[in-house]
Amino acid sequence: MIIDSHVHLSIYEGQAISLQKALDKLLEEMKKNNVEQAIIIPDNIENDPKIADLDTAISLIKGKSNLFLLGSPQIIQRGSSEVEKYKKLFVEGKIKGIKFFPGHDPYYPIDERCLPYFEICQNLNIPVVFHTGENSNNPELSKYNDPKYIVEVAKKYSNLKVVITHYYWPKIEYCYEITKNTPNIYFELAGTADEEVLEKSGGIEKMKEVLLKTIADRPDQVIFGTDYPMCKIESHIELVKSLNLSQDEKNKIFSTNAIKLYKLPKLL
Numbered sequence: 001m002i003i004d005s006h007v008h009l010s011i012y013e014g015q016a017i018s019l020q021k022a023l024d025k026l027l028e029e030m031k032k033n034n035v036e037q038a039i040i041i042p043d044n045i046e047n048d049p050k051i052a053d054l055d056t057a058i059s060l061i062k063g064k065s066n067l068f069l070l071g072s073p074q075i076i077q078r079g080s081s082e083v084e085k086y087k088k089l090f091v092e093g094k095i096k097g098i099k100f101f102p103g104h105d106p107y108y109p110i111d112e113r114c115l116p117y118f119e120i121c122q123n124l125n126i127p128v129v130f131h132t133g134e135n136s137n138n139p140e141l142s143k144y145n146d147p148k149y150i151v152e153v154a155k156k157y158s159n160l161k162v163v164i165t166h167y168y169w170p171k172i173e174y175c176y177e178i179t180k181n182t183p184n185i186y187f188e189l190a191g192t193a194d195e196e197v198l199e200k201s202g203g204i205e206k207m208k209e210v211l212l213k214t215i216a217d218r219p220d221q222v223i224f225g226t227d228y229p230m231c232k233i234e235s236h237i238e239l240v241k242s243l244n245l246s247q248d249e250k251n252k253i254f255s256t257n258a259i260k261l262y263k264l265p266k267l268l
């Protein structure tokens, strides 16, 4: 059983011609790959007809009991002013966590405007996810999501569940080392099986080595994700399957850890 904790609804990739079609395609892909549940991350870009923002995503997935959402506050445009909005969305069960996009947007994870969100997420046990890694269009921007700042957040809020996605590629070894001693950090695997990511990060063997070390350190804190439709679901499944792990460890990565982290309904 597989839960994909990182997908998007977008018509930038693939042949979808509307967001509704993109949703149909996602459901089809899920079925094909035996993915039973997925967490959709709305983009922080609003009012772009090509990618679903939060309001669009909420209405699109209505009635789909196997799809969930994260929220993504607009730190640059609205600072801390949306804290109450996201708190309400969480309490109403409309979002399962909050994603921050440092490096898409020019702010650091420890930015003052983010802190009120962390405060509330810690109190309500809402996981926060940080986008990390290279931005192919603008490599300069990855300075904003350097995991050293994420470690600062995790230390300041030691009961906050802090999820790193994309493993700060291509500097995956650095990301492993700098986060190693911070227990409340989680890793979500989106992008780690992507060709460009692998090529720039030292190849698939290097990726496997870093992932195995990470899983050995935190067997309950690594969760499966893909970044579909930018990345292929099947190559990410293959990557996890190829790791030298017990079935029990693989089950944790593919589903159990995400169920616990995001408080998802248990799979039958």
Ligand SMILES: [Zn+2]
Pocket (backbone or CB within 6 Å): 006, 008, 041, 190, 227
């Ligand atoms: Zn993504």
